[in-house]
Amino acid sequence: MATKFADRMQTVHRSFIREILKVTEDPSIISFAGGLPNPELFPVEAMRKAASDVLAESGKEVLQYSTTEGYQPLRKFIADRYKSEKGIEVDPEDILLTTGSQQCLDLLGKVFLNSGDRVIIERPGYLGAIQSFSFFQPEFVTVGLENDGPDLNELEKILAMDKVKMFYAVPNFQNPSGLTYSAEKRKAVAELMAESDTLFIEDDPYGELRFMGEHQTPLSKGYLKDNCVLLGSFSKIAAPGFRLGWVVAESEVRDKLVIAKQASDLHTSTVSQRIMYRFMKDNDIDAHIEKIRERYRRQRETMVECIEKYFPEGVEITKPEGGMFLWITLPEGMSSMDLLDTAVAHKVAFVPGRPFYVDGSGENTFRLNFSNSDEEHIEEGIKRMADCLKDFFSAKK
Template identity: 70%
Template sequence: MPVKFADRMSTVHRSFIREILKVTEDTSIISFAGGLPNPELFPVSELEAAAVAVLQEAGPQSLQYSTTEGYLPLRKYIAARYKEKKGIEVDADEIIITTGSQQCLDLLGKVFIDAGDKVIIERPGYLGAIQSFSMFQAEFITVGLEDDGPDLKELEAALDQDNVKMFYAVTNFQNPSGLTYSDAKRAAVAKLMKGRDTIFVEDDPYGELRFKGESHPPVVRGYLDEGGILLGSFSKVAAPGFRLGWIVCGGETRDKLIIAKQASDLHTSTFNQHLVYRYVTDNVLDDHIEKIRARYGKQRDVMVESIKKYFPAEVKVTEPEGGMFLWVTLPESSSAMDFFDEAIKNKVAFVPGRPFYVDGSGENTLRLNFSNSDEERIVEGIKRLGTGLKNFIAKA
């Protein structure tokens, strides 16, 4: 007898990136596909010491059930860091600790999105958000990205439509494009959002990974009188395996999100919260982030210079000042999906761009990750891609 699944499952597919990562389990393949932090930078010894200290000093408490909102000292630390580093006032009571920032998206979908509700996302957009919001049968409106942020005319037109529940944006070193909103665009977005029922959700997992240029105001929330939801994560500045993220919001929204999280998992791992808090209090997190910035900056530079040396001139590439990704645009007649098959034969992997577009466009785009490869493999991998691209484009 056939199994009858919920209607929502017909609108959601396997993550294309997760499927590609299965291919790259072959260690002979140079992978620029996953959005993975560099494991050589994980603070293993410091975390080991923190784990021992937590178990010795707060063993039973750290292994017990906890509050849905999360470990209060950790929430106070996050709030204080927002004030110190980003110049915005956040109360610890506005913060909910989540099981990774991906859970933030799931909870927001549960609380806000009914089938057919409209959600604005960037074009190209973050694949994890597309997949999560699709689970709730959202209708997507896409807004194109310019070099300094969203196309404001497209954004205003999208916001003027009926029943637009949410605008989801990654404003710093966006995944997948690597682009960052300028000061002017941040202010303009905030101005467009004011006075509307549409919720602004700003995801900022990469904001502290800047290694070039002048620092921008880190969050659009700083321009808003009130409102706006901010998402954060320890995955890129500590280690992703802890699955520790957070939502910043207040009022009734916070209450609804807590109810949704209680129904989802009761609370995020108590031990992991204690462990990360002990790590950030026993060590200087900024010192660790500086190591990440230095390494990623070198890897980014090597990839950019290798692309200039080996890629055909007609291929365009972004040069972000931080984050983890470069965005590549091939000639319009080229298919990155088709080129992916050729690249795998040459033992190199990337992510074709089409899955980042909900409107079916982006066929000639692809994403490269530079954070999870050493410099030697970056040079070799880009050289292989360059040789393949020249042959591929010539045949097109």
């Protein structure tokens, strides 16, 4: 069969994170590996009522095929929330509802990428975007991340290259690093992008999850008006199982995305869209998000405090003001892949950093997820990791 597969299948591999999650099915393992929201915060009862009401009142309509663009009242809800929460104007007609924001990446790849086109991603970069764009056989070019955003000198040089089709970025609580672009960096990036023909793709699944510091305006639509798209998701603030996301794009781009989506799945689940809208309309979503923020703030603080207390010297960490992840850097010469084997034996798991680097670097880095554990398990898991690290460090002496 190998000779029958398309050439593109040679460049795309299984998600490393999904493979690690198989290991963590063992209930005795404390897992910081997955990018999972905390299920204790899922609004189960409110969703049950929303589903019941929708099916009781509009069952025949909801179970029928629908339009590709998505349920209009839900698109208007998203646009209104951009205005009230972010201070930016978005036309509901420029919103396309998708099957998770991951589908946005696939559609953008189909619409924009030819084999050999250059795609800029952050270093380290979001693994889901690397996997999705890889199907279209681009050349990835990476821009390094500083504490407040991308290295502007690197970015300017890259944008001067030929065939740089798009720049994919996660400016808020970046996955995997947890870093956030400052207002100054957002403005500077927008100025560089405005001088180029490169499409800016802003993925913002974590923007609502700020639990300390000041909210930042989206780079696209806030600082950069044209040649940009903005992605969003209900997965982190409501229910990932619904697989509901969206893309905001001006009409010419949106129309092409609609064509690509029609070829992919006709439309996103009408049932999911209608239930989500009913949930949003009938409940105080701001109060629900505030509960998530408060829980994640406590879990993040616990993880940072435990790392500072138990980890050996020489380990660097990011201290995010929101989101779901923080990033660990070990001294040069140490392998987080090797550390993972030892950690799993000690019943704790994380994601090594190397899969987040398309150039094969990042051997001494790894990602920790704090959202899907309570404080007690976070402390115990960090203690287990600290024991592994101390043994690791001793063996290197």
